[in-house]
Amino acid sequence: MVLLLDDDETFRTALSELLSDDGHAVQAYGSIAEMPPLSDMPAPSVLITDYQLGRGEDGLDFARRFNAVHPDVPIVMVTAYASDHLMQSAAAMPYLSLLRKPMPYEELQRLIDPPRDTGSNG
Amino acid sequence: MPPPKTPSVTDALTALGLHEARWQAVLDSAQDAIVSIDQHGTVSLFNRAAERMFGYEAQEVIGHNLIMLMPAPYRDEHAEYVARYERSGIAHAIGRIRDVHGRRKNGEIFPIELSVSEGRYGEERIYTAILRDVSERVRTQAELHNLQHLTGQRERLADIGAITAQLVHDLGNPLAAISMQMQLLIRRLSKGADASVLLPTAERVLTSIHRLDEIIQDFTSFAREQRLDLKEVAVPDLLRPLRDLWFPLAASRSIDVVLELPELQMVVRADRQKMSRVIENLLKNAIEAIDQGPGSVTIHARSASDRIHISVADTGPGIPPNVDVFGLFETTKPGGTGLGLAIAKQIVVAHGGNIQCESRVPHGTVFNVELPARGPAG
Numbered sequence: 001m002v003l004l005l006d007d008d009e010t011f012r013t014a015l016s017e018l019l020s021d022d023g024h025a026v027q028a029y030g031s032i033a034e035m036p037p038l039s040d041m042p043a044p045s046v047l048i049t050d051y052q053l054g055r056g057e058d059g060l061d062f063a064r065r066f067n068a069v070h071p072d073v074p075i076v077m078v079t080a081y082a083s084d085h086l087m088q089s090a091a092a093m094p095y096l097s098l099l100r101k102p103m104p105y106e107e108l109q110r111l112i113d114p115p116r117d118t119g120s121n122g
Numbered sequence: 123m124p125p126p127k128t129p130s131v132t133d134a135l136t137a138l139g140l141h142e143a144r145w146q147a148v149l150d151s152a153q154d155a156i157v158s159i160d161q162h163g164t165v166s167l168f169n170r171a172a173e174r175m176f177g178y179e180a181q182e183v184i185g186h187n188l189i190m191l192m193p194a195p196y197r198d199e200h201a202e203y204v205a206r207y208e209r210s211g212i213a214h215a216i217g218r219i220r221d222v223h224g225r226r227k228n229g230e231i232f233p234i235e236l237s238v239s240e241g242r243y244g245e246e247r248i249y250t251a252i253l254r255d256v257s258e259r260v261r262t263q264a265e266l267h268n269l270q271h272l273t274g275q276r277e278r279l280a281d282i283g284a285i286t287a288q289l290v291h292d293l294g295n296p297l298a299a300i301s302m303q304m305q306l307l308i309r310r311l312s313k314g315a316d317a318s319v320l321l322p323t324a325e326r327v328l329t330s331i332h333r334l335d336e337i338i339q340d341f342t343s344f345a346r347e348q349r350l351d352l353k354e355v356a357v358p359d360l361l362r363p364l365r366d367l368w369f370p371l372a373a374s375r376s377i378d379v380v381l382e383l384p385e386l387q388m389v390v391r392a393d394r395q396k397m398s399r400v401i402e403n404l405l406k407n408a409i410e411a412i413d414q415g416p417g418s419v420t421i422h423a424r425s426a427s428d429r430i431h432i433s434v435a436d437t438g439p440g441i442p443p444n445v446d447v448f449g450l451f452e453t454t455k456p457g458g459t460g461l462g463l464a465i466a467k468q469i470v471v472a473h474g475g476n477i478q479c480e481s482r483v484p485h486g487t488v489f490n491v492e493l494p495a496r497g498p499a500g
């Protein structure tokens with residue numbers, strides 16, 4: 001399951017549909033406040049979150065809290081403006097990849113479905 | 123009865139000696155340099171502070187012309203200056219404080235604050251100058267000026283940085299939405315999807331393009347100098363259409379919009395279109411602050427002496443403290459650009475008015491607009 005958090009409804013809708021087309025179950029929310037508590041949710045396979053979530057919600061802060069609950073789940077942070085502060089913070093979070101908006105869907109796809117190891121052959 | 127005592131020569135000399143000793147003590151302890159010259163410019167007095175200031179011993183200077191303590195051009199002008207004063211009686215330095223430059227023994231030129239007084243004894247004249255070395259003050263002032271200049275530059279750069287960051291962010295988000303919707307559209311098209319499936323996606327693209335255009339318009343009107351088309355506008359004519367425009371939307375959210383006009387004759391001199399925009403912005407913000415009723419927004423107008431006061435009050439949660447609502451890019455609304463109230467303030471100030479925000483957490487917010495009035499119409 002992909003957990004998607006972005007306050008831009010148009011972006012969220014399109015990305016949800018693309019991910020669904022690719023066979024992912026998607027749970028999408030416009031804000032942290034709308035989301036059920038992390039402890040009540042099954043662990044997603046990946047979290048895609050915006051940096052500035054509106055209503056003063058901070059995606060970076062959420063990413064840290066999320067990682068504390070689900071340390072093995074990769075996080076993709078998307079943002080239209082990557083400030084120096086954000087890039088420095090992201091560099092110190094090995095579980096987090098930063099993507100600049102707008103991005104080709106394939107870039108997200110690569111982070112969500114990493115190429116499988118082709119060495120083993122069933 | 124003893125005869126009256128007549129002062130002897132010894133007594134007179136003692137008195138003179140004491141008098142001189144007293145003056146010497148004053149001269150030696152003075153923090154300012156004291157230099158006396160005769161009418162030819164020859165130095166006759168050079169105190170300790172002068173020695174420290176110029177780097178000369180008194181005996182190196184006394185008996186020599188004052189110009190040794192001066193750099194060009196004072197050096198070349200001084201003799202002519204004294205001669206002119208003695209001829210015409212018009213002084214430039216005597217009795218006032220002047221800023222000039224001195225020259226130390228090591229050749230260094232430094233700024234001096236100078237005051238000169240004149241003394242006469244028979245045909246002899248003596249000019250005494252008190253000199254203060256103001257190098258430190260001048261240096262401090264120059265440093266302060268530089269610092270202010272640098273701070274101004276840094277603030278401008280920080281402003282440009284903040285504006286750029288905000289622009290990139292505000293334009294980047296709708297762009298990302300358009301980009302993602304188009305990628306979805308292309309995929310659907312390539313799979314031969316039906317028009318009914320494609321249409322909502324295409325419409326969402328268009329909505330995002332409108333959003334982009336709105337942001338660009340907002341930035342443009344903020345950046346543009348506020349040129350006003352000032353006319354006398356009846357306050358009820360300004361406020362009623364706005365109330366009527368927003369009433370249906372507010373009513374659908376159980377929010378009442380009340381217009382209070384205790385006087386009907388109020389007139390403001392305003393750019394009608396721009397002032398409408400200001401009030402509409404406040405009204406829209408007030409409705410958005412309440413979000414879902416029950417609640418009410420009250421628009422109230424009154425006149426006081428030569429000013430018109432228009433207030434827009436809501437029963438929303440109030441604005442959190444420490445938010446500069448009129449600051450550029452300050453917003454408490456999701457998706458807000460933080461330009462609306464910055465533009466509103468710019469427009470009100472251009473009218474010679476004032477806008478203030480009074481937050482009464484948790485009992486709502488009141489915005490007060492004060493504008494110059496121009497008497498009742500007719």
